[in-house]
Amino acid sequence: MPYTDAAAAKKLLDARPNADAIVTALKNLAIETPSWGYADTGTRFGKFHQPACARTMKEKLEDAGVVHKYAGICPTVATHVLWDFPNGPDATVIDYAKKCGIEIGAINPNVFQDQCYKFGSFGNPNETSRKQAVQHCLDCVELGKTMQSKYLSLWFADGTNYPGQDSIRARKHRFTEALKKVYAAMPTSMTMLIEYKPFEPAFYHTDIADWGMAYIFAKQAGPNAKVLVDTGHHYLSQNIEQIVAWLLDEDMLGGFHFNDRRYADDDLTLGSIDPYQIFRIFNEIISFEQERGKPATIAYMVDQSHCIKPKIEAMLQTVDITHQLFAKALLVDRKALRDAQARTDVVGAEETLRGAFLTDTRPLIGYVRQQMGLAPDALAEYRTSGHEARIAKEREAQHGSPSDAAYA
Ligand code: AFD
Numbered sequence: 032m033p034y035t036d037a038a039a040a041k042k043l044l045d046a047r048p049n050a051d052a053i054v055t056a057l058k059n060l061a062i063e064t065p066s067w068g069y070a071d072t073g074t075r076f077g078k079f080h081q082p083a084c085a086r087t088m089k090e091k092l093e094d095a096g097v098v099h100k101y102a103g104i105c106p107t108v109a110t111h112v113l114w115d116f117p118n119g120p121d122a123t124v125i126d127y128a129k130k131c132g133i134e135i136g137a138i139n140p141n142v143f144q145d146q147c148y149k150f151g152s153f154g155n156p157n158e159t160s161r162k163q164a165v166q167h168c169l170d171c172v173e174l175g176k177t178m179q180s181k182y183l184s185l186w187f188a189d190g191t192n193y194p195g196q197d198s199i200r201a202r203k204h205r206f207t208e209a210l211k212k213v214y215a216a217m218p219t220s221m222t223m224l225i226e227y228k229p230f231e232p233a234f235y236h237t238d239i240a241d242w243g244m245a246y247i248f249a250k251q252a253g254p255n256a257k258v259l260v261d262t263g264h265h266y267l268s269q270n271i272e273q274i275v276a277w278l279l280d281e282d283m284l285g286g287f288h289f290n291d292r293r294y295a296d297d298d299l300t301l302g303s304i305d306p307y308q309i310f311r312i313f314n315e316i317i318s319f320e321q322e323r324g325k326p327a328t329i330a331y332m333v334d335q336s337h338c339i340k341p342k343i344e345a346m347l348q349t350v351d352i353t354h355q356l357f358a359k360a361l362l363v364d365r366k367a368l369r370d371a372q373a374r375t376d377v378v379g380a381e382e383t384l385r386g387a388f389l390t391d392t393r394p395l396i397g398y399v400r401q402q403m404g405l406a407p408d409a410l411a412e413y414r415t416s417g418h419e420a421r422i423a424k425e426r427e428a429q430h431g432s433p434s435d436a437a438y439a
């Protein structure tokens with residue numbers, strides 16, 4: 032059992048002069064899970080029900096609390112305003128979250144579902160739609176204050192589907208104006224995260240399509256606006272760790288939405304397709320932090336909502352692989368890497384990096400988790416708990432199973 036292999040964990044740590052720092056970093060890693068990752072979802076062609084899924088905000092908070100109970104490193108839950116607070120701010124959510132052992136994290140406005148957003152939100156040529164979108168975001172800032180949230184996390188579906196449909200530059204100017212208005216309403220305790228995405232649902236151009244556009248909008252808005260990197264929001268050939276390195280160096284990396292993809296924004300569980308890429312991202316972060324001598328302020332958040340896996344199990348998988356890959360990046364021998372680079376010893380440098388990636392860090396995760404008073408293997412512990420079957424029975428009895436019509 033890799034997670035309980037104490038000898039392997041000891042061997043790994045004994046070989047590192049910074050063993051204590053590695054263990055501390057692994058204990059302090061905090062990953063925010065998304066409320067929408069616990070509710071029923073599907074594909075663009077239909078929703079698929081899971082009996083154990085969360086139907087209410089309380090159940091989403093309960094599920095996020097269960098993930099934190101088993102994972103131990105997921106103390107906050109990101110909220111999606113229209114889905115989680117359909118009737119506006121609800122201060123009881125804070126207390127219930129605390130009762131579930133977690134706190135409210137990022138506030139995600141929703142300016143992509145109402146009919147008035149058919150041609151966009153901040154970028155819409157129709158002023159009334161733009162005003163509604165700005166007002167919703169201003170309401171979200173107030174909600175964030177009530178929820179004592181540190182982050183206003185903005186993603187826009189805005190763009191066009193056909194050449195000539197609208198002026199790309201006019202839309203850029205509309206975004207600048209709207210973002211500045213929302214930014215001005217934020218308390219200094221809040222950070223605006225601006226998320227980019229190359230395409231979908233817009234298929235000719237997306238108004239915030241890449242990191243450069245998000246960077247410019249953030250710079251225009253103010254010092255508490257940063258870029259949010261969703262790992263699924265890149266073309267297949269893009270070097271994401273290079274983007275991360277630049278944003279870190281410019282102090283413009285606000286956070287991540289973790290998920291994996293084979294083709295597009297598939298929202299698969301992290302590391303299920305390309306774990307090496309996520310390791311390389313963490314390698315850039317850890318080398319930056321070690322060179323600077325202090326941790327960067329980065330919001331590590333999950334953004335997945337696949338309908339094929341049980342929701343809580345999928346979340347525990349993502350959190351566990353994040354912990355493992357983060358540990359691998361912590362194991363990189365930075366001095367040996369720098370020396371090999373300085374000698375242009377390409378193979379030596381690559382083997383130094385790749386050797387850390389190929390190291391099985393499950394024994395180390397198991398050791399750290401036991402130090403935290405947790406079972407060595409969170410997923411195995413959860414899967415044998417019977418929790419999924421229990422809440423499926425309770426929730427179906429309470430809410431019934433939605434008819435297909437409910438998902439039309
Ligand atoms: C969709 C978008 C984007 C956003 C998320 C939550 O592509 O990633 O962050 O929904 O609103 O996945």
Ligand code: MN
Pocket residue numbers: 186226261288334
């Ligand atoms: Mn996202």
Ligand code: MN
Pocket residue numbers: 261263264296334
């Ligand atoms: Mn996405």
